Amino acid sequence: MNAANDDVAGHEAESAGAKPRVRDRIFDTACELFYQHGIRSVGVDAIAAEAGTNKMSFYRSFESKDALVAEYLRERQREFWEWWEATIAAYPDDPRRQIESLFEAHLVIVKDKACRGCALGNAAGEMADDDDVLSELVRHFKKDVRKRLRKMAHELGARDPEALGDALMLLMDGSYFTRLVFPGNSGPIAALMPAVRALIASQLPAGSASS
Amino acid sequence: MNAANDDVAGHEAESAGAKPRVRDRIFDTACELFYQHGIRSVGVDAIAAEAGTNKMSFYRSFESKDALVAEYLRERQREFWEWWEATIAAYPDDPRRQIESLFEAHLVIVKDKACRGCALGNAAGEMADDDDVLSELVRHFKKDVRKRLRKMAHELGARDPEALGDALMLLMDGSYFTRLVFPGNSGPIAALMPAVRALIASQLPAGSASS
């Protein structure tokens, strides 16, 4: 529940969160602002003001803006995998339903009014190529997603699991990307689920029950 | 008053470009820098310096940085459709080959070392939501792409042309987006063509020659 396991909470008052600590308020605010308006276009002054505090309190809680950004990306990554595991846990031994439920849940997220695409991917677009720490973080994340999708395609028994996993990743990132332009569910994400099912079907032997 | 309207040269020396005018040098430089490093992170000073001139000459040729950005996006858009038309022109009455050659050509572009994804889409990611002119430009562009892909799917005789066109767009934008993270052709774009063919096949009656 508490944000960081560092030195913030020295005693045992964290369970009843009556008054959230400044650090948490800043962090939550920053996450929302970063996601909604992009990282570069949100200054620390704006974050502090929106969190109801000021810049000095910001720098008492965070080493730098870059450190906050890194923590933001790590948090989004953590939430992503948490969501992923919780979603596929509903069908422990059915990789086909795992993939389908994953993309159905993904579709729900992406259709949401407040969705602004993939936080990690958007960050990659904003960053310069020479930004080592942040872009390496995103690269590692995307590699993991690719690996997991390929693994699921393998468990599914696909003829070419690498190709199927990669194709699914193209669809997933494509839905994130188009979402930046098309509001709500008005965009090409309408065709996400049929495409997922068609790609799966094309990789399985002819006689397979389709849900 | 006279700076940035539409036509920079009042006379007829523009055809033989022996010594490129400052405006063109600035524009070409800006296009490359914007695409390579993002729009927000490239200042007008950097553009002018890289073009071998200075800021004052910049502002004699362009009304503002925003005006230059808009022109940059319009130029990329123009080039895109030029490329599109030239690519599908090779198969005037074969929508299937048109789609396949389009995606094959797209793949060549996206595999290129210097590719940094979709210039228009990246710009959308960088911009705030309230940026009216620029984001409307990108939105219009993406809508056009979607319309064209759906039209080609219709000409193909797909069972659900809207779904096929949208799915193809997800793949196209997905390959742009993943390209921001995976260098060269090391990413999921390896599975682009098989996915395109599988989606097409899933939308056609069973007996269709595949390439």
Added chain:
DNA sequence: GATGTGAGTTACCGGTCAGTAACGTAGTCG
């Protein structure tokens, strides 16, 4: 009630960035 700590306030520094003013200069063309 002294002490330590989390937090708010004001003011500042150095840098960057978009945009402007004023001036200098080389070539071109009547």
Added chain:
DNA sequence: CGACTACGTTACTGACCGGTAACTCACATC
């Protein structure tokens, strides 16, 4: 020649942004 055009140069403004210094206050705990 003189005027006009295209471009270069220096210096500046005002805003913003990341980051810091120094001070103050509220409060909790011993």
